[in-house]
Amino acid sequence: MYTNSSGERAVSALLEILEREEDILEAKRIRKESLTRLINLTVRTTYFTSNGSIYEQIFGLPMGFPLSPLLANVYMDKLEREFEKSALQPSVFM
Numbered sequence: 001m002y003t004n005s006s007g008e009r010a011v012s013a014l015l016e017i018l019e020r021e022e023d024i025l026e027a028k029r030i031r032k033e034s035l036t037r038l039i040n041l042t043v044r045t046t047y048f049t050s051n052g053s054i055y056e057q058i059f060g061l062p063m064g065f066p067l068s069p070l071l072a073n074v075y076m077d078k079l080e081r082e083f084e085k086s087a088l089q090p091s092v093f094m
Contacts, residue, residue, distance in 0.1 A: 005061050007043040010071035013078040014039070042067065 015036060018024060042065065046057035061068040 005068075005072045005075055006059070007061050007071070010061060010075035011036075011039050011043055013075045014071060016078070017074060039067070043071070 015032070018032060018035070043061065046062040046065075048055055048057065048062075061071055
């Protein structure tokens with residue numbers, strides 16, 4: 001579930017990819033700082049309504065947010081790569 005994925009860690013993992021692949025940002029003429037602010041703003045603005053009441057989601061990636069699947073996959077990829085480098089390796093990733 002996206003709500004179980006840390007939004008901050010997922011955004012951090014995405015920014016690491018963008019740093020390695022600088023040509024992505026250069027081709028679109030997007031400043032990294034602007035993209036970082038935009039992604040952080042959208043990930044942290046997680047209000048929803050239920051039964052007429054307004055709530056704020058305080059952890060995880062927002063459900064229904066178009067970037068949530070991408071951010072969750074990027075974060076899980078980073079996590080799996082870190083496990084592969086670790087001395088303690090699980091026999092199965094779940």
